[in-house]
Amino acid sequence: MSLSHAISIISLVWVIIHIVYRVWKPKAALLPTFNNVPRARSWVERSTTVTLNKVQLKVQTTAFNARHDELASRLRDRRSKQLRKWTAVFYSIGVMAGICGLVLGLVVLLWITGHSLLSLVFPTSSRLHSHQKRDLDSAAPTHFDASDYIRPVIPGLTVPWAHLPIIIVVVCLCQIVHELGHALAGALYSVPILSSGISLTLVIPSAFVSFSAGFMNSLDVFSRARIIAAGPWHNLVLWILLVGLGKTAVLVERTTGVGTMLVNLGWEDLSKEGRMVVGIDDDSPLNAVLRAGSMVTALDDISLASEEDRWSQYLMPQIPIDVPWYGWCVSQELFQTNSAECCKDAQPTLDRLCFDSLGRGKGCLNPIPILSTSEHQFRCKAESDCNDDAVCVQPDSSSSILRLSVQGQDLILWNGPRSEIWEQVSVDRYAPRLWFVPSTTIGLLREFWTYLQMATLSLFIFNLLPLPFLDGAQLLSALMDYAYPVLEPNNDVESGEGNAGLWKRRLERLVQFSTLCLIALYVLLGPLWGSV
Structure with a gap:
């Protein structure tokens, strides 16, 4: 898309x-x-109010208030003493997790921003490109990059536009789990809910629960912290459950193979052959040479006949992969008689492509008769692999040529960014056995599971950042109130003790402003750092 x-x-x-x-x-x-x-x-x-304001749809309801009051009444009952006790323990653990998440979020933000700034001020030539070609015998390079650990999910940039519906559904589900945590913790202290609901702003979904401010302010600091941290805590618990369920499924699969047997009932595993095309964008130029159901067996010299997702590893610039160096033997006379004018051209064509040889300079050749051959004797790893009257060449590193090997048809040559293929073409290792089953079913379920884990963990950390309107700012305020209790407003201000509240609020605003500055700095440095 x-x-x-x-x-x-x-x-x-x-x-x-x-x-x-x-x-x-x-x-x-x-x-x-x-x-x-x-x-x-x-x-x-x-009991439901629907508000539409341009590209913001908001649905607010009081339909769940009675259920929340019933739960609060049950927790107050003497017969539920043990339930109330263990619920309080559960959300007390959530406070500890919330504090750790707040500190972790600030440390990660400082780390990635500082790393971006240092990489911009002190660029190093030893940084490897995402696709580095090296000899098969050379050692694996050491590569460290903050983007290997933190990747923003941006449809059209880091993920395909086709993933947007799944992302919206997943974020909405994680938001509901988050707000459910606030509601359940609020019921523990009989804090009434004013309303709850969901909203959609352009493509960003969100859920919310509104508490009575008077009741919240009347609670002690630790009770208030339990309610504040309950939302992120639910996200973290969901992530732990998903990871545990995934590990259990892998263990069961390795010991019994029941998962493979169930999948094989409705789908055929094609990973030993390559990857099957399940979708192509309507405006993609590959529509003329590819179709749904085609089997892509290799990208350049990278075979796709593997259970690993080599398709994404090779096409996405954020995922590094080692590519073995292989060239082609061409006539030395042909190579030397062609000039290297096209190597200076910023936009090479498939008619004249810049080739680089091993120590013999560069030359412009027609790539189609060279790259389209699959005979082994034309491939080389060194000059000695070719005859005396031939040289070993490969497309220059500045070119963006890519070979797609498709089962049952001629080799496809692509001239352009690799990421465009990843965005325009969807592939899968499974093919449905029944004609009415969509070929994208397995892929959609896999993407849903991956995004669900990613979204719930991201919400845990992001919501605990000390930013305005986020749980992190409220949790920080509660922690400061616990560490430095504020006297009642009618106490003697001239003694200096009444200034503690003003001092703490100023410190809170300073932390929030500093966090905003770090985020803004990272966003500004991100594109520049990526080009260093």
């Missing part, structure tokens, strides 16, 4: 939302009302 297609689909969805909203909203009342929402339209249906 291209950017234009993604924008068109998102625009169409919002047009449909506006049409449905106008059709379903109740007729305007004859008598005037005092419900005034600036620049937005809203209507109320029983």
Whole structure:
């Protein structure tokens, strides 16, 4: 899916939302009302309020308030003393996890920002490219990059646009789990819920639970910290459960093979042959040479006949992979009689491509008769592998040529960024045995599982950053109130003790401002650092 297609689909969805909203909203009342929402339209249906403001849809309801009150009443019951005790212990652990997450988030933010700044100020020539060609006998290079550990999920840049619906669903589910944590912890202290709901801003979903501010402020510091940390704690617990379930499934699969047997009932594993094409963007130039169901067996000299995801490893620049060096033997006379003018051209073509030889300079050759051959005697790893009247050449490192080997058809030559193939073509190792089963089913389930783990862990860390409107800022405030209790407002201010509250609030704002500056600095340095 291209950017234009993604924008068109998102625009169409919002047009449909506006049409449905106008059709379903109740007729305007004859008598005037005092419900005034600036620049937005809203209507109320029983206990639910729907508000639409341009590209923001908000659904707010009080339908779950009674259930929450019932849970709070049950926890207050003497017969639920043990349940209340262990629930408090569970959320006390969440406070400890929240403190660790807050510190971890700040440390990681400082680390990646500082690493970006140092890499920009002191660039090193020893940094390896994402796809480095080396001899098979050479040792694996040591490579360290912050982006290997932290990768932002940006549709169209780091992940395909086709993943956007899965990302929206996954983030929405993780947000619901997050807010459920706040609600359950609030029920432990009988804090009433004013409302709950979900919202969608353009393509970003979110969920929320509104508590009574008066009740929250009346709680002691540690009780308030339990409620604040409960949301991120639920995200962390979900991540632990998902990882544990995944490890258990792998262990069961290794010992019994039951998973493979179940999958093989409906799908055929093609990983021993390569990767099957399950989708191609409509505007992709590969539509003319590829089709759904084609079997891609290799990318350049990287065989796809493996259980590893070599497709993504080779095409995505964020994932490094070692590529063995192989060249082609061509006539020495042909190579020397061709000039190297195309090597100076910033936009080479498939008619004249710059080739580099082992110590004999560069030359421009027609790549089609050279790269399209698959006979072993034309390949070389050293000059000695060729005859006396031949030289060993390969496409110059500045070129962006790529060979796709497809089963049952001629070799495909691609001239352009590798990441475009990854964005435009979807592949899978499984093919459905039944015609009515979508070929993308296994891939969608795999992506859903991966994004679910990624999103819930990311929400745990991100929500604990000390930023305005996030749990981290509220948790930091509660911790400071616990460390330095503030006297009542009617106490003697002239003694100097009344200034403690002002001092703490200023410190909180300083921490929040510093965190915002670190994030802004990392965002600004990110593109520059990536080009160093």
